[in-house]
Amino acid sequence: MIKIHAVRSGILNISSCAIKPGVCGITGPNGSGKTTFLKLLAGIFPPGTGTIHIDGKNPADCVIGWVGxxxxxxxxxxxxxxELASHLRFSKKNCTDIEKIVCVCARNLGISHLLDRAVHGLSGGELVLIACGAAMIAQPDLLILDETDSHLDDEFCSHLDNIIQKSGIRYVLFSSHRPEHLAHTDKIITLENGEMQDHTSSQNTGNQGGHCHLNDPGFWKTVIAETSGRDTL
Ligand SMILES: Nc1ncnc2c1ncn2[C@@H]1O[C@H](COP(=O)(O)OP(=O)(O)OP(=O)(O)O)[C@@H](O)[C@H]1O
Structure with missing residues (x-):
């Protein structure tokens, strides 16, 4: 469990939050604190006050994958x-193992044909896959994607989601402005001015008690279903 308690840092003011293993989406208006929240969870800087624990450990003591x-x-x-081999080389794995792991990773991502290409000149979507692969190859405790979906089309986005879901990474947190992407999460956290809006403690159980609808993935599925086929929202 990820446990956040009495955290104040920059714009953020979060009294309490628990996130179970799975995929969690973070949403909210521009400047509401999504990136700040993700940076705290990544241990990039410690909270001014309060505590953050990932399975009982400080974020700085966990393996974190970050894709911006x-x-x-x-x-x-x-x-x-x-690029894919970088973490393994820094971990001093032997060359044969590195070659095998990178090839399996590339095959799973569907980018085997890109392995000998220069990074420069690849498409935005291809770069996202490579960055995700480089992050996932480290087998992180927590994978963070900060608005990584902003340049991806729907097909590419669901391809990436499938890969991440199959990766078995214990915690995946991503920020997004896209309802159709947030609809496929186990939990949604909505930030506004650094505070969690209608935060629900239930996860994987849908909307309960008629409240917290913005944080319920089922809510977004309903919005999409109700608006599909219309010209405007
Ligand atoms: N290092 C910093 N020093 C001072 N203020 C900061 C710093 N980092 C972020 N902020 C401010 O904190 C607020 C939240 O920023 P943050 O990047 O977390 O928002 P966001 O929800 O990710 O925004 P967006 O959707 O536009 O990317 C903004 O007003 C931003 O200017």
Whole structure:
């Protein structure tokens, strides 16, 4: 369980929040604190006050995978193979194992044909897959995707979701402005001015008691179903 207690940091003011293993979507208006929230969970900086624990550990003691909105800004190597292999090389795995693991990872992602390509010149979607692969190959406790879906079409987005779901990563948190993407999560957290709106403690159980509808993935599914086929929302 991810447990957040009495956290105040920058714009964020969160009294209490628990996130079970699974996929959790973070949404809210621009500037509401989504990236700040994700950075705290990644242990990029500690909260000013309060505590964050991931299965009882501080975020800084966990393996975190981070994929940002512009993954090319975080890519370190020129060749796709080298980018995917980077974590394994830094962990001093032997060359044969690295080759095998990278090939399996690339096959699962559907990017085997890109392994010898230069990162420069790849499409935005291809770069996202490579950044996700490089993050997932480290077998993180928590994978974070910060508005990574903003440049992906629906088909690409669901391809990525399938890969992430099959990866077996214990916690996946992503921020998004896209209702159709948020509809496929186990839990949704909505931030506004740094505070959680209608936060529900129920997860994987849908909307309970007629409240917290914004945080209920079922709500987004209903919105999509009700609005599909219309010209405007
Ligand atoms: N290092 C910082 N120093 C000062 N203020 C910051 C810092 N980082 C973020 N902020 C401010 O905190 C607020 C929340 O920013 P954050 O990036 O977390 O929002 P967001 O919900 O991810 O926004 P968006 O959807 O536009 O990406 C903003 O007003 C931002 O200017």
């Amino acid at each position: 909105e512009y993954p090319d800004r975080n890519i370190l190597f020129t060749r796709v193979f080298d």
